[in-house]
Amino acid sequence: MTQSPRISPTTAALVEQSERRSAHNYHPLPVVIHQAEGAWVTDVEGRRYLDCLAGYSSLNFGHGNPVILAAARAQLDRLTLTSRAFVHDRFADFCAALGDLTGKDMILPMNTGAEAVETAIKVARKWGYEVKGVPDGMATIIVAENNFHGRTTTIVGFSTDPDARNGFGPFAPGFRVVKYGSADAIRDAIDDTTVAVLIEPVQGEAGVLVPPDGYLTQVREICAENRVLMIADEIQSGLGRTGDTFACDHEGVVPDMYVLGKALGGGVVPVSAVAADAAVLGVIRPGQHGSTFGGNPLACAVGIAVVELLSTGEYQTRARELGALLHGRLRGLVGHGLLAVRGRGLWAGIDIDPSLGTGRQVSEALLERGVLVKDTHGSTVRLGPPLVISEEDLMWAVDRLAEALSDLR
Template identity: 70%
Template sequence: MLHVGAPRTSPESGGRAASPAAHAALVDQRAAHNYAPLPVVAASGEGAWVTDVEGRRYLDCLAAYSAVNFGHANPTVLAAARAQLDRLTLVSRAFGHDQLGPFVAGLGDLVGKEMVLPMNTGAEAVESGVKVARKWGYEVKGVAPGRANIVVMAGNFHGRTTTIVGFSDDPEARGGYGPFTPGFRTVPYGDGAAVAAAVDEDTVAVLLEPVQGEAGVIVPPARFLPEVREICTREGVLMIADEVQSGLARTGRTLAVQHSGVVADVYLLGKALGGGVVPVSAVVADADVLGVLRPGQHGSTFGGNPLACAVGRAVVGMLAGGEWQERARRLGEHLDGRLRELVGAGVTAVRSLGLWAGVDVDPGLGTGREVCLALAERGILVKDTHGSTIRLAPPLVVEPAELDWAVDQLADVLARLAAHSGHRS
């Protein structure tokens, strides 16, 4: 197990950038400024830890937004990738390859669906899900051409394409990218009555995140997902669960909807499906939904490529036994208990499900960004969102003692901010 404690420095930098400052200057000059990253330049990773170009180690409590659920350099995933790299990596879908069939069969079995549409990124899975829902609406439900609508949630985050940001209510994600694709109706997240009121004879789907990650790990009321399921069944509407972040063991179940006893019609998967090695995503549904697609009507050069399928097969195999889900559940209970000790001591609220938590910092102490910067100085990587909220989603290989250390450091950061705030007043 990797040592838990203060970050340390190694003389070995592997011939990489001379310093984080030099690397940051190069990025600032040559890379588009669509991110404001923490001042950390990672060079390697193992398990729940990353090491920067100067040899300083950090506990990764973000896991690339759940894309690294199984840890950096997971040996099972890497072995599958290396073996496939020596054999075949890409043939497009113009003809078959020996990894595709086992991958789609395994993934379908894992989530209880008949068919899989393999894609690359989470946003591609969402876009594909929208296309499938509309086509299903016209061909199966009988919606008049050009009239299909999809009900979506306020506070949603489904990706960055122009269609997707068009139904976002985040001005930073949406501003400057119009005109937007019509056909979406936004209702408050967690409000079953609002969903019911928005559905009409032209509604083809309700699209939602079982847990809203970007919004700050917002867990809906217990009755919400069952209510949506009942509405969709009654009205002949597809329930589409975007499980790109919440799926594949992050919340302590294979799918987050399983906590509510709900079965969606369509699952959108990604991030962890690629094991932190390659982008792999998928739309998963039964044949009466995905069967509306016929040759030439949708595609992707890289979607379902041999390397992606080999890695995806490894991930599916790891999840099949349920050990990762159970580990996330147990670790999540531990993390939740420790974080709730901070409520009233610099924290105003904690929301969590499995090994995924949103922590609202008292805005009088500082912004989420300031807390993240202070934690990075101590060797802990977390990400802020929406003002004073920070998110924790460490790889599922993290150890309880490492979680304790991270929470202890957060407590100390908040105590120091409180003391400083009191001094200033």
């Protein structure tokens, strides 16, 4: 039998005030975080928790990473915003660094992941009309079911999640939804109006769904054969999370466009970007797209520091090695409270046996034991701690999960 986590009067009051004075677009766990360092956070009562969500991959390099904070502090003392009406002295370095990391000629910086996805959609359509020759207003983009690319009205219009979609129409046309993991479904959906295929190399919000081996390679080939852009949404899966710099790297695939965000801001500021070659991003001209804060000096300074951290390969290696330990331990819990384990690198989706409880109840049970995770789609819990987590702490978290599952039985 499950019970709600114990909440102190101070925490209860702060949670109640938050609920009363803010829109209810989230359903947070009843914990109020006050400070953090590395993989650990501390609440207003002084209790510590191991963060195994990492801001949905925004905190790949940990809370308060000293390299990232030093870059941010140095920039704060000099210049934080000019808008793109002028050129600032960190912009070229950021574009060059991220261009080198992705192997692309051009960078279009934005702020949030959803903005970057919207940017990729606009660029793909413009490319389709100006380069491929699709009749104006007829461009179509293929997407996958169970996708999560953000929550703007355009994006939720091609979502298959009722919570994300219902009640927000009418929606923009021009999207075709196909089965995730099926290259044949993509091939069958392509016609002369198709300008792009937009997919997550690993579907995070859907429960850390990894496609079949060879899928990304086939998508790359199909896109090339049909003169269609392959757009990889690596907002959650990229920048070290899966054990490579990008999840596409696991199959040696290079998309036409990378969509990046979350960890690119180092857990300090929102930073996102689209990376592509000039033959693609070059279709955008002055006045056709922009952002007041996109590519601001502070964001660029932080982004440069993030790219430098990734250049050593240390974080990719940690995600790969610790991920192997994590998945090995989690597989041992299948049949003992877990129905399935999926994922890649230091990222896992676990399906809870519904006879024990929901994903929310397991998340609350772990909260009681000092571990922060979050449920998705009812029965699934995601684990994605900062890549700086120690092996000892990671194994401690799995022990707490095993304990919670045992207590629920």
